[in-house]
Amino acid sequence: MTATEQRTVPRRDGNAAPPEHVDVLVVGAGVSGIGAAHHLRERFPERSVVLLDAQDHPGGTWWTHRYPGVRSDSDLFTYGYRFKPWRGPSIAAGGEILDYLDEVIAEDDLAPHIRYRHRVTAASWSTEDRRWTVRVTQLDTGQELELTTGFLLMCQGYYDHAQPHRPQWAGMDRFRGLVVHPQQWPQDLDLTGKRVVVIGSGSTAATIIPAIAGRAAHVTMLQRSPSYFLAPPLTHELAVTLRQLEIPEEWTHEILRRAYTAQFNELARLAHEAPDELHTFLMESMEPLLPEGFDVEKHFTPRYRPWQQRIAIVPEGDLFAALREGTASIVTDTIETFTETGIRVSSGEELEADVVVSATGFDLSVFGDVAFTVDGEEVEFPDRVTWRGLMISGIPNMAYVFGYFRHSWTLRVDLVSDLVIRLMERMQLADATMVVPTLRDEDAGMQLRPWSDPEDFNAGYVMRSQHALFKQGDREPWTHMLEHGAEMEILPKADLEDGSLVYR
Numbered sequence: 001m002t003a004t005e006q007r008t009v010p011r012r013d014g015n016a017a018p019p020e021h022v023d024v025l026v027v028g029a030g031v032s033g034i035g036a037a038h039h040l041r042e043r044f045p046e047r048s049v050v051l052l053d054a055q056d057h058p059g060g061t062w063w064t065h066r067y068p069g070v071r072s073d074s075d076l077f078t079y080g081y082r083f084k085p086w087r088g089p090s091i092a093a094g095g096e097i098l099d100y101l102d103e104v105i106a107e108d109d110l111a112p113h114i115r116y117r118h119r120v121t122a123a124s125w126s127t128e129d130r131r132w133t134v135r136v137t138q139l140d141t142g143q144e145l146e147l148t149t150g151f152l153l154m155c156q157g158y159y160d161h162a163q164p165h166r167p168q169w170a171g172m173d174r175f176r177g178l179v180v181h182p183q184q185w186p187q188d189l190d191l192t193g194k195r196v197v198v199i200g201s202g203s204t205a206a207t208i209i210p211a212i213a214g215r216a217a218h219v220t221m222l223q224r225s226p227s228y229f230l231a232p233p234l235t236h237e238l239a240v241t242l243r244q245l246e247i248p249e250e251w252t253h254e255i256l257r258r259a260y261t262a263q264f265n266e267l268a269r270l271a272h273e274a275p276d277e278l279h280t281f282l283m284e285s286m287e288p289l290l291p292e293g294f295d296v297e298k299h300f301t302p303r304y305r306p307w308q309q310r311i312a313i314v315p316e317g318d319l320f321a322a323l324r325e326g327t328a329s330i331v332t333d334t335i336e337t338f339t340e341t342g343i344r345v346s347s348g349e350e351l352e353a354d355v356v357v358s359a360t361g362f363d364l365s366v367f368g369d370v371a372f373t374v375d376g377e378e379v380e381f382p383d384r385v386t387w388r389g390l391m392i393s394g395i396p397n398m399a400y401v402f403g404y405f406r407h408s409w410t411l412r413v414d415l416v417s418d419l420v421i422r423l424m425e426r427m428q429l430a431d432a433t434m435v436v437p438t439l440r441d442e443d444a445g446m447q448l449r450p451w452s453d454p455e456d457f458n459a460g461y462v463m464r465s466q467h468a469l470f471k472q473g474d475r476e477p478w479t480h481m482l483e484h485g486a487e488m489e490i491l492p493k494a495d496l497e498d499g500s501l502v503y504r
């Protein structure tokens with residue numbers, strides 16, 4: 001009987017049936033969990049793999065975010081997995097990404113391995129038993145379950161899916177209109193003829209605005225400070241050409257992955273070596289798309305260097321088109337107070353609104369808020385160091401999949417899965433049942449650095465939660481947040497025998 005055919009057995013008391021055991025337990029069924037499960041099942045078909053997800057549907061981010069126009073920022077050739085060709089336009093709608101993930105689940109027969117509405121709340125490692133005991137709340141029934149696993153793969157993403165970041169502003173309670181958050185978008189919300197203010201300056205605001213402009217009476221983007229934008233075509237011309245030539249989709253996928261990777265590597269290089277040049281390029285490519293006489297300095301000149309936060313993508317410049325057409329406008333100012341009928345900003349201007357969309361981002365969640373203990377000791381993540389951005393010092397048999405912020409997240413899903421598989425093969429060969437990242441003598445006294453160096457990447461959600469996150473060191477293998485260009489060389493060759501991993 002495979003693990004997935006077994007029923008999860010609740011432990012009613014100390015003598016109840018032992019918890020179900022699985023070889024690998026994956027937390028999360030978003031792009032990371034599904035991708036990792038594909039690789040694991042392909043390499044180790046004999047091992048039992050179970051994915052648990054708190055939501056009632058696969059897709060993670062793409063199921064949580066179903067606001068108007070929701071789409072990727074990344075091209076889907078690199079956001080798609082390396083093993084499954086992307087057949088659509090470069091930039092995809094959220095629904096298209098969900099369809100793609102559904103296809104992976106069907107093709108790999110992953111459905112029997114995924115359990116929805118299962119929230120993992122705690123994970124306790126026992127060296128004696130060489131296994132994790134994982135506590136789970138079955139959200140439909142409220143029942144508490146336990147499972148045990150030999151290896152825990154955390155694919156929980158980086159933010160709290162249940163609770164969006166909700167800044168509180170003065171006067172909100174007297175506002176008579178509706179305040180909605182894109183993470184909890186009411187699917188029946190009709191904005192026809194409504195005056196809408198979208199608070200935010202990032203990708204989400206830039207996506208919602210063109211999607212509702214024209215239908216709403218007017219949309220105002222209210223931003224405290226501007227972001228960088230890039231307006232690429234919806235589909236890469238190379239993809240159009242290759243498809244016209246009826247080149248096999250597998251080839252097109254690989255060629256486009258390389259084309260986009262090269263483009264992003266160049267962007268990363270410019271951001272590090274010539275940020276002023278990149279800034280000028282981004283400004284100059286945007287200006288012709290804006291209405292004549294538009295105050296670019298005020299509304300579109302960020303206070304940070306390009307790449308210190310994600311560059312927002314507006315395919316075909318659709319946000320700028322809404323500005324040109326006058327169906328949307330931008331106010332760059334701070335909120336003084338909500339009023340009964342809208343928002344007053346610091347300049348004194350009143351923005352009338354029926355609906356306010358708070359596109360203010362997320363709250364970061366550390367490992368899905370799972371409480372970790374190792375041999376009875378609570379794990380305090382700020383005291384720990386990452387091993388290559390995929391394991392944590394002192395935590396045995398646990399890896400996590402955390403994608404890139406500035407490149408396609410999924411590029412790292414494939415790379416990390418390969419390394420986890422290599423690690424499992426190494427354990428199997430050595431008959432080891434346990435692997436723990438451990439600081440070596442030469443790492444003693446190593447300078448510990450914050451999870452994210454604000455000089456390098458300083459998005460609001462990261463800065464708000466940095467204190468709760470683990471650290472990185474000043475040398476390999478204790479670093480992370482490297483660029484994809486570097487990691488695609490480093491990770492496949494990462495030395496598993498350099499003493500930083502202790503096998504037992």
Ligand SMILES: Cc1cc2nc3c(=O)[nH]c(=O)nc-3n(C[C@H](O)[C@H](O)[C@H](O)COP(=O)(O)OP(=O)(O)OC[C@H]3O[C@@H](n4cnc5c(N)ncnc54)[C@H](O)[C@@H]3O)c2cc1C
Binds near residue numbers: 118370
């Ligand atoms: C609107 C939006 C657009 C984005 N666009 C892009 C883009 O274009 N390119 C890009 O690279 N990145 C983008 N991102 C980042 C995006 O989050 C990642 O690309 C990717 O979707 C993360 O996948 P994941 O599977 O790691 O995590 P998630 O998608 O966050 O999924 C994690 C899953 O784990 C589950 N989970 C978490 N904790 C627990 C727990 N304790 N117990 C059980 N289940 C749990 C959650 O319910 C969720 O379903 C975007 C993010 C957002 C919000």
